[in-house]
Amino acid sequence: MSPLSLDLSPDLFPALTEAQADPDGPGAHRPALRFGDRSLTYGELAATASPLAARVAEAGRIAVWATPTLETAVAVVAALLAGVPAVPLNPKSGESELGHIVSDSAPTLVLAAQGTQLPSALAALERLAIDIDTSAPATSLPSPGTSDPETPALIVYTSGTTGPPKGAVIPRRAIATTLDALADAWQWTGDDVLVHGLPLFHVHGLILGILGPLRRGGSVRHLGRFETAGVARELSEGATMLFGVPTMYHRIAETLPDDPALAKALARARLLVSGSAALPVHDHERIAQATGRRVIERYGMTETLMNTSVRADGEPRAGTVGVPLPGVELRLTEEDGTTAVEAYDGETVGEIQVRGPNLFTEYLNRPEATAAAFTEDGWFRTGDMAVRDPDGYVRIVGRKATDLIKSGGYKIGAGEIENALLEHPGVREAAVTGEPDADLGERIVAWIVPADPQSPPTVDELADHVARRLAPHKRPRVVHHLDALPRNDMGKIMKRALTHD
Known part of the structure; x- marks a missing residue:
């Protein structure tokens, strides 16, 4: 580094x-x-x-x-x-x-x-x-x-x-340090031409997508509205980088089999970056197979800007958000919020806490909320749950409030189950939540958009599928079939809107 x-x-x-x-x-x-x-x-x-x-x-x-x-x-x-x-x-x-x-x-x-x-x-x-x-x-x-x-x-x-x-x-300070840290991680220079179609009212689209190229002395081509044809056109005409969210890359993955021009354009890109939510491993693999290029992921949030990323000179491993950016400290903690999780075993779940020059100053007019967001020694509580692989790569498994499921004495992240479900050919979209269970504490619930609504996969079929790929205690006990998952403007699934009523 x-x-x-x-x-x-x-x-x-x-x-x-x-x-x-x-x-x-x-x-x-x-x-x-x-x-x-x-x-x-x-x-x-x-x-x-x-x-x-x-x-x-x-x-x-x-x-x-x-x-x-x-x-x-x-x-x-x-x-x-x-x-x-x-x-x-x-x-x-x-x-x-x-x-x-x-x-x-x-x-x-x-x-x-x-x-x-x-x-x-x-x-x-x-x-x-x-x-x-x-x-x-x-x-x-x-x-x-x-x-x-x-x-x-x-x-x-x-x-x-x-x-x-x-x-x-x-x-x-946070804007400058984040953009400079990303320049280091992504080898981002003034010669790069970025293409994206993200909204401009949030960190990803505005700070990374507009201010990032301007700080480097490069250029940005905004599509106005995301379309795979626009991505293909711009990457074919000299753009070197693409920023997107998982819904965009999912549309790309769906389009690639019938669009050789898109595959050729993506293959020419220097860097394909996804963020704002986890990109399903299934979409990673479909894009890599069609283009020979792997999408890299980074991890950030409004309050911290960017925390980690897969580096341009690192291994572009699907399902991870890479390593902490230069200048960013990251630790995992137990449920008490202070005891550090020391394991780098890819299994032990802890809450991500970060500190560094990338952090925000405060919540405007909310001193109590600001104080509650930080530990006494200055770490910001992200509310995101993750594991660390032996080489330090961070894998996010979900939000503490909605994605940490405690079932049968295990702490389980919803994200890995969602990735496993998406590998099933009968599943188009998937979300996983927990609900109270008298025996297990919480049982795992899968919310599925089936590939064929007339013949959706059964709960037993999906439970066996997950158990074979992960572990028996991570299998869903309940499956709900939906026409679509509720999402916000950034494509993030709104799990609080998933109810049984």
């Missing part, structure tokens, strides 16, 4: 500064952002973002209506140039959720593309239309409002599965 030099200067985008300093130089003409048929070079991005940054420099906090457009990228870059915290808003959020976020974060402005219809929850905010005019005369890039790396850069709201969404305050 190469040594990592972390740049904690206020300049998050050196290539943008260089383009501004030499508007006729080659750096200014390098492509930076492309959304469909609209694009900006680094020189054009500087000319567009700098006057916007000057306009918001005294605004306090600003909200950004985070559609998957060029305007969103420009707005966030402008906020970061000005040193003003930005609050990305999910355009699919309901009125009550938007109302809570606006009330909680108290932005003074909302930035949106011209002509955008905004919901009534934002009516009280002053609106600033984003005008992308590359013909405007260039102005100097503003100096960030502070040189303090702890200054808030983004306030990103969590999904709020256990109450109203909480605003995670992400400092400039």
Whole structure:
């Protein structure tokens, strides 16, 4: 592993500064952002973002209506140039959720593309239309409002599965260190061209997918909306990296047998990265078989940005999220939250705790929630359960609240059972939960979307299938057949919505 030099200067985008300093130089003409048929070079991005940054420099906090457009990228870059915290808003959020976020974060402005219809929850905010005019005369890039790396850069709201969404305050330090650590792990340079079709209101799509290429001096091509044809086109036309979530890679795996052009394009990619949820091993193997390339996984969350990844120069092993990134400390703990799990046996389950410069500062206006999220010695409690293989690779087996099943004296992670179920030819999608059992404590319940709804696999068939691959105590005792699994915008299965009623 190469040594990592972390740049904690206020300049998050050196290539943008260089383009501004030499508007006729080659750096200014390098492509930076492309959304469909609209694009900006680094020189054009500087000319567009700098006057916007000057306009918001005294605004306090600003909200950004985070559609998957060029305007969103420009707005966030402008906020970061000005040193003003930005609050990305999910355009699919309901009125009550938007109302809570606006009330909680108290932005003074909302930035949106011209002509955008905004919901009534934002009516009280002053609106600033984003005008992308590359013909405007260039102005100097503003100096960030502070040189303090702890200054808030983004306030990103969590999904709020256990109450109203909480605003995670992400400092400039966390963005810089995470992106530099990923550059080390992925050998990410300014020569890379990233393609993705993720939303821009969360960490994966915005920080990794937009700010990541800009920090490296490379470029990003956003599809606007994910389509396998778009992936094939961009990777065939010079893109080197693809970021996606498991639902996207599942669609790719389903499409590959009948689309040789897609297989050829994926084979040309330098790096295929999946995140935000576990990618089923079955999809890993189908993609690898069709393309000769393996998808690598990384692990992060809103509060920590990125924690681990399979390295570009490491073994791309399916079902793992690799090793801790440079600068990140990771430990597994027992249920008491303090006793360390020392085993590297691939079997002993513990909760992941992390600490390092990648962490958020606080939950906005929630000091009690912030305090509860950390141990006394400064480790962040992720709530994710994992095991460690002998070589240090981390394998996540589920969430502590929904995926840790205690059955017959065993601690079982739902994730490995889900992977086993997906290897059955009669299973298209699978989720596993636990429910109370008088004898076992909890029994394992499988929620299945069958490949053939007219002939779904039986509980005995699936129980035998899992028992052969894992262990008898990990077999499902109950099976429910569904038309589809409930998922959020990122493709994560919402297990709390899986009920017997």
